[in-house]
Amino acid sequence: MTRHFNTETFRGDYTYHNSPEAIRRFPFPFDQDTYTYSVNIAPHPGGPTGSTFEFAFDVDEHYVSEMQDRAITLAEDPNRCQSLPHMELAGWDLLELIMVSKARDYPDLFTLNRDGDQWHWINRPLxxxxxxxxxxxxxxxxxxxxxxxxxxxxxxxxLHERDRNLWLDAGMITSQADWSLDFDVGMNFFEWHAPVPKARQMGVFDKALKFLLAVEQQQAYRRLNWTMTVNPRLDTSPENYHKWGPEKRSITPQNVGQKQFLRVELQTFWRLPRSNALAFPIRCYLCCLEDLCTNPEWARRLHLVLRDIDPVLADYKGFAVNQKTIVEYLAGFSCV
Amino acid sequence: MPTVEFSPSIDSRPTYAPLKSHGSAPAIMVADTAGADALLDLMASDSAVTDKAQIVLIAPASDKLARMDLMVKTPVHTTPDLDTAGPLVRQLLSTARMGTQMYLAGSEGMMGALCALATACGLPMDAIQTEHRGTAARRMQCVHCKGITEDVTTDPFECSHCGLTLFVRDHFSRRIGAFQGVCVDAETPGLIPTTQEIRP
Structure with missing residues (x-):
């Protein structure tokens, strides 16, 4: 299988783009015409050949450029990666999980040779x-x-498990939907999610924590989450909010199709073998409205979801100021 | 000073129950001058609580110090400010025995800073009690430059390090001992909402 990796940017001139194949396999997150919070968990990996769910850690055409963007973010702010001292073993667990998975799922791209504790890792794309x-x-x-x-x-x-809670004790966070690892590291599950409106009262976090604490070795799960981002920017961090914030107000009826992106998080959950920690990868997929609307069913559904969403959630997900323009754009694709 | 009623808020925002005695367990007690009243109330509720206690008062008014001296058998340590209290509390923690209780009383900023220091020294969170007295001023961390601005009483306020105008979130980090401040005019530079007093 030949693979192509895009040369593209996630800042500045924003040359990020999706091929027709990447659009086709985009993990569209809505399974009905309305949206409310749900825990929506399914076993992972597992999905049709070529889908984003097929393998443990999906590698797509954006891989090389995303890793370059992460390196830029880390060079400017090394605290985007932090690990409290007791979390190093969990880091090794994660390294093993990823290397073994990628070498198995993408033998043309990655190779792992192991002789006892002497390991030899080859990453061809990078x-x-x-x-x-x-x-x-x-x-x-x-x-x-x-x-x-x-x-x-x-x-x-x-996430470290103790006192029947999960503690955010380590992370690599450079493509986050506006939350700060540096501020939140060391928090428990409820503290870390405290700024999310309504969900605690709805019991979502109690249910989610109960589920996560019950995840066992050799079982992994996934769920999809979403938000909206102006421009294909991975680093929508609070640290740099004063730098990317003005872009949020740059949406016009003329440019909304190209500049407004649906941002989908493929979240997966893995119990790690030595540390008993939970790994919580949050994979970000970006697709602009114009590309999404090449699929008429997505265009129709996204229009209804964004038109009818609870205003509190529109605000939390950061698109309330652009909601009218977005909904009017999408309405043009809907045959009523 | 009376105890403070707090508005309902999010889960990361600390709440401050009145201090409760753990009897004669070893203890480190720290209060500012407003918080000294909370320690005096605690001692009045159970005199055994000071049996093995080290007490630090930060910039206490002389009448508070005099009343405290009457209540306890060991000398009361005093420091002129929070900066000088830190090394002293660290020293007390370094020689603390298993089961040591920490009682903190006074401003949120002082308690946040010392809570962060104590947990960094290895004291478990459930061995630390806090009771808020006095000012509603907050200790704020700027999410952009990471600088701490002490004694913030208005929302928004100006970061004392990078100069950005920040709004005051209820999101609180116990590790840092501070609330989060985020640029208020990030999307609309120059459009700053009216300044309001912070309420507890």
Whole structure:
């Protein structure tokens, strides 16, 4: 299988783009014409050949450019990757999970040779070859969490379990929907999610925590979450809000199709074998309205969902100021 | 000073129950001058609470210090401000025994800073009690430059480090001991809402 990796940017001139194949496999998150919070969890991986659910860690045409964008963000702000001292073992667990999965699922791109604790990793798309001793951090250029997540699309939170709660004690967060790892690291599940409106009162977090605490070894699950982002920007961090905030107000009826993106998070949950921590990868997919509307059923459904959404959620998801323009654009694709 | 009633808020925003005695367990007690009243109330409820207590008062008014001296058998440590209290509390924590209780009383900023210091020193969160007294001023961290601005009483306010105008969130980090401040005019530079006093 030949693979193509886009040369594209997620800031500045924003040359990010989706091929027809990437649009076809975009994980459209709505299964009905209305939206409300739900836990919507399914086993992972597992899905049709070529879908974003097929493999444990999907590698797509944006891989190389996304990793370059992460490197830029980390160079400006190294605190986007943090690990409290007791989380290093969980970092090794995650490194193993990702290397084993990618070498199995994409043998043309990744190779992992293991001889006891002597490991040999080859990442062809990024041109990396590394020999190291598993569990010996001195043999890698970064800590295990940072090393592997500089080579894997999506944000990563590592959750430590104690006192029947989950604590956000490590993470690599450079493509977040406006939350700060540096501020939230060390928080428990309820503190970390406290700014999300309405959900706690609806019992969503109690249910989600109960589910996550029950995840066992060898089981993994996924859910989809979504928000809206102006321009294909991965780094919508609160740290840089004063830099990207003005772009949110740049939407016009003329440019909304190209500049307004549906941002979908493929969230997966994995129990890690040595540390018993939970890995919580948050993979971000971006697709502009114009590309989404090449699929008439998506155009029709997205129009209804965004038109009728609870105003509090429109505000929380950050598109209330552009809602009217977005809905009018989408209405043009709907045959009533 | 009386205890403070807080408005309902989000889960990360700390709440401050009145201090409750753990009897004669080893203890570290720290209060500012407003919080000293909470310690005096605690001692009045159970005199055994000071049996193995180290007490630190930050910039206490002389009458508070005099009343405290009458209540306890060991000398009361005093410091002129929070900055000088930090190293002293760290020293007390470094020699603290298992089961040591920490009682903090006074401003949110002081309690947030010392809570963060104590947990960083390894004291479990459930061994720390906090009771708010006095000012509703907040200790704020700027999410952009990470600088801390102490004693914030208005929303929005100006970051004392980078100068951005920040709005005051209820989102609180116990590790940092501060609330989060976020640029208020990020999307519409220059459009700043009317300044309001922070309410508890």
């Amino acid at each position: 041109g990396i070859e590394q020999r190291f001793t598993f569990l010996d951090p001195a043999t890698l250029p970064y800590g295990p969490l940072e090393y592997i997540t500089r080579q894997t699309q999506g944000d990563f939170a590592l």
